[in-house]
Amino acid sequence: xxxxxxxxxxxxxxxxxxxxxxxxxxxxxxxxxxxxxxxxxxxxxxxxxxxxxxxxxxxxxxxxxxxxxxxxxxxxxxxxxxxxxxxxxxxxxxxxxxxxxxxxxxxxxxxxxxxxxxxxxxxxxxxxxxxxxxxxxxxxxxxxxxxxxxxxxxxxxxxxxxxxxxxxxxxxxxxx
Numbered sequence: 218x219x220x221x222x223x224x225x226x227x228x229x230x231x232x233x234x235x236x237x238x239x240x241x242x243x244x245x246x247x248x249x250x251x252x253x254x255x256x257x258x259x260x261x262x263x264x265x266x267x268x269x270x271x272x273x274x275x276x277x278x279x280x281x282x283x284x285x286x287x288x289x290x291x292x293x294x295x296x297x298x299x300x301x302x303x304x305x306x307x308x309x310x311x312x313x314x315x316x317x318x319x320x321x322x323x324x325x326x327x328x329x330x331x332x333x334x335x336x337x338x339x340x341x342x343x344x345x346x347x348x349x350x351x352x353x354x355x356x357x358x359x360x361x362x363x364x365x366x367x368x369x370x371x372x373x374x375x376x377x378x379x380x381x382x383x384x385x386x387x388x389x390x391x392x393x
Contacts, residue, residue, distance in 0.1 A: 259381035279337035291329035299373040306351040317343030352390040353383035
Protein backbone atom coordinates (compact mmCIF):
# COMPACT_ATOMS: atom_id res chain seq x y z
CA UNK A 218 0.00 0.00 0.00
CA UNK A 219 1.42 3.36 -0.93
CA UNK A 220 2.11 6.09 1.61
CA UNK A 221 -0.61 8.34 0.12
CA UNK A 222 -3.32 5.71 0.59
CA UNK A 223 -2.54 5.39 4.30
CA UNK A 224 -3.17 9.14 4.78
CA UNK A 225 -6.55 9.25 3.03
CA UNK A 226 -8.52 8.05 6.11
CA UNK A 227 -6.76 10.67 8.24
CA UNK A 228 -7.57 13.44 5.76
CA UNK A 229 -11.21 12.31 5.56
CA UNK A 230 -11.48 12.17 9.35
CA UNK A 231 -10.07 15.70 9.67
CA UNK A 232 -12.45 17.04 7.02
CA UNK A 233 -15.47 15.40 8.68
CA UNK A 234 -14.38 16.73 12.07
CA UNK A 235 -14.10 20.28 10.70
CA UNK A 236 -17.50 20.04 8.97
CA UNK A 237 -19.07 18.77 12.18
CA UNK A 238 -17.61 21.64 14.18
CA UNK A 239 -18.95 24.15 11.66
CA UNK A 240 -22.38 22.54 11.80
CA UNK A 241 -22.45 22.89 15.59
CA UNK A 242 -21.17 26.47 15.66
CA UNK A 243 -23.88 29.07 16.29
CA UNK A 244 -24.94 30.88 13.17
CA UNK A 245 -24.16 34.57 12.98
CA UNK A 246 -27.27 36.67 12.73
CA UNK A 247 -27.44 39.75 10.61
CA UNK A 248 -28.32 43.03 12.26
CA UNK A 249 -29.81 45.59 9.93
CA UNK A 250 -28.53 48.14 9.44
CA UNK A 251 -24.99 47.38 10.65
CA UNK A 252 -24.42 51.04 11.57
CA UNK A 253 -26.67 53.89 12.61
CA UNK A 254 -26.01 57.38 13.87
CA UNK A 255 -27.49 59.12 16.88
CA UNK A 256 -26.92 62.50 18.53
CA UNK A 257 -25.88 62.74 22.16
CA UNK A 258 -25.40 65.60 24.62
CA UNK A 259 -22.49 64.64 26.91
CA UNK A 260 -22.04 67.95 28.70
CA UNK A 261 -18.32 68.86 29.05
CA UNK A 262 -17.37 65.96 26.74
CA UNK A 263 -19.32 67.52 23.86
CA UNK A 264 -22.45 67.05 21.86
CA UNK A 265 -23.13 65.72 18.43
CA UNK A 266 -23.23 62.74 16.16
CA UNK A 267 -22.08 59.28 17.25
CA UNK A 268 -21.88 56.17 15.10
CA UNK A 269 -23.25 52.96 16.60
CA UNK A 270 -22.07 49.69 15.04
CA UNK A 271 -24.03 46.57 15.98
CA UNK A 272 -22.98 42.91 15.74
CA UNK A 273 -24.76 39.65 16.52
CA UNK A 274 -22.61 36.52 16.56
CA UNK A 275 -25.54 34.27 17.43
CA UNK A 276 -24.37 33.93 21.04
CA UNK A 277 -23.39 37.54 21.76
CA UNK A 278 -24.86 40.89 20.77
CA UNK A 279 -22.74 44.03 20.97
CA UNK A 280 -22.55 47.69 19.98
CA UNK A 281 -19.47 49.86 19.43
CA UNK A 282 -19.70 53.66 19.76
CA UNK A 283 -17.43 56.13 17.95
CA UNK A 284 -17.71 59.91 17.73
CA UNK A 285 -15.55 62.82 16.67
CA UNK A 286 -18.04 65.26 18.25
CA UNK A 287 -17.80 63.69 21.72
CA UNK A 288 -14.23 63.93 23.06
CA UNK A 289 -12.29 63.71 26.28
CA UNK A 290 -11.80 67.23 27.68
CA UNK A 291 -8.35 68.86 27.49
CA UNK A 292 -6.08 67.84 30.36
CA UNK A 293 -7.74 64.45 30.87
CA UNK A 294 -6.80 60.96 29.73
CA UNK A 295 -7.86 57.34 29.97
CA UNK A 296 -5.76 54.20 30.00
CA UNK A 297 -6.77 51.35 27.67
CA UNK A 298 -9.80 49.43 28.99
CA UNK A 299 -10.36 51.86 31.87
CA UNK A 300 -13.71 53.32 30.78
CA UNK A 301 -16.92 51.53 31.75
CA UNK A 302 -19.63 52.45 29.26
CA UNK A 303 -23.35 51.68 29.51
CA UNK A 304 -25.78 52.33 26.66
CA UNK A 305 -29.56 52.20 27.17
CA UNK A 306 -31.75 51.41 24.17
CA UNK A 307 -35.50 51.12 23.77
CA UNK A 308 -36.49 47.64 22.62
CA UNK A 309 -39.65 46.90 20.64
CA UNK A 310 -40.75 43.28 20.40
CA UNK A 311 -44.18 42.32 19.11
CA UNK A 312 -45.55 45.79 19.82
CA UNK A 313 -44.28 45.76 23.43
CA UNK A 314 -41.69 48.37 24.41
CA UNK A 315 -39.07 47.83 27.10
CA UNK A 316 -35.42 48.67 27.61
CA UNK A 317 -32.12 46.83 27.14
CA UNK A 318 -28.61 47.81 28.17
CA UNK A 319 -25.21 47.21 26.61
CA UNK A 320 -22.16 47.61 28.81
CA UNK A 321 -18.43 47.02 28.72
CA UNK A 322 -14.99 48.20 29.69
CA UNK A 323 -13.25 48.29 26.32
CA UNK A 324 -11.54 51.40 24.98
CA UNK A 325 -8.21 52.42 23.49
CA UNK A 326 -5.99 54.81 25.43
CA UNK A 327 -7.44 58.31 25.07
CA UNK A 328 -6.27 61.81 25.92
CA UNK A 329 -7.82 65.27 25.91
CA UNK A 330 -9.30 66.13 22.54
CA UNK A 331 -9.38 62.50 21.33
CA UNK A 332 -12.62 61.35 19.73
CA UNK A 333 -14.27 58.57 21.72
CA UNK A 334 -14.14 54.91 20.76
CA UNK A 335 -16.06 52.78 23.24
CA UNK A 336 -16.75 49.08 23.04
CA UNK A 337 -17.74 46.69 21.84
CA UNK A 338 -20.36 46.85 24.58
CA UNK A 339 -22.10 43.53 25.22
CA UNK A 340 -25.82 43.09 25.90
CA UNK A 341 -25.91 42.94 29.72
CA UNK A 342 -29.53 43.66 30.63
CA UNK A 343 -32.60 42.37 28.85
CA UNK A 344 -32.87 39.99 25.92
CA UNK A 345 -33.03 40.41 22.16
CA UNK A 346 -34.60 37.88 19.82
CA UNK A 347 -34.65 37.76 16.04
CA UNK A 348 -36.89 40.55 14.74
CA UNK A 349 -36.65 42.74 17.86
CA UNK A 350 -35.70 46.36 17.18
CA UNK A 351 -33.72 48.80 19.31
CA UNK A 352 -33.43 52.57 19.17
CA UNK A 353 -32.04 55.46 21.23
CA UNK A 354 -33.56 56.31 24.60
CA UNK A 355 -34.33 59.98 23.88
CA UNK A 356 -34.33 62.16 27.00
CA UNK A 357 -34.53 65.87 27.70
CA UNK A 358 -31.29 67.78 28.36
CA UNK A 359 -29.39 68.33 30.53
CA UNK A 360 -27.90 64.91 31.29
CA UNK A 361 -27.48 64.05 34.98
CA UNK A 362 -26.69 61.13 37.28
CA UNK A 363 -30.32 59.98 36.98
CA UNK A 364 -31.07 61.26 33.46
CA UNK A 365 -28.92 59.45 30.90
CA UNK A 366 -29.07 57.29 27.79
CA UNK A 367 -25.31 56.70 27.65
CA UNK A 368 -23.03 56.77 30.68
CA UNK A 369 -19.23 56.93 30.44
CA UNK A 370 -17.26 56.23 33.63
CA UNK A 371 -13.51 56.85 33.28
CA UNK A 372 -11.35 55.45 36.08
CA UNK A 373 -7.64 55.72 35.22
CA UNK A 374 -5.80 58.04 35.41
CA UNK A 375 -8.70 60.52 35.15
CA UNK A 376 -11.81 59.73 37.19
CA UNK A 377 -15.07 61.06 35.77
CA UNK A 378 -18.68 60.00 35.40
CA UNK A 379 -20.16 61.45 32.24
CA UNK A 380 -23.91 61.10 31.69
CA UNK A 381 -25.15 61.67 28.13
CA UNK A 382 -28.67 61.93 26.75
CA UNK A 383 -29.70 60.93 23.26
CA UNK A 384 -31.33 63.99 21.74
CA UNK A 385 -32.95 62.18 18.80
CA UNK A 386 -33.76 58.70 17.57
CA UNK A 387 -31.11 56.78 15.65
CA UNK A 388 -30.89 57.35 11.91
CA UNK A 389 -32.46 53.87 11.71
CA UNK A 390 -33.40 51.40 14.43
CA UNK A 391 -31.38 48.18 14.66
CA UNK A 392 -33.36 45.05 13.81
CA UNK A 393 -31.73 42.01 15.39
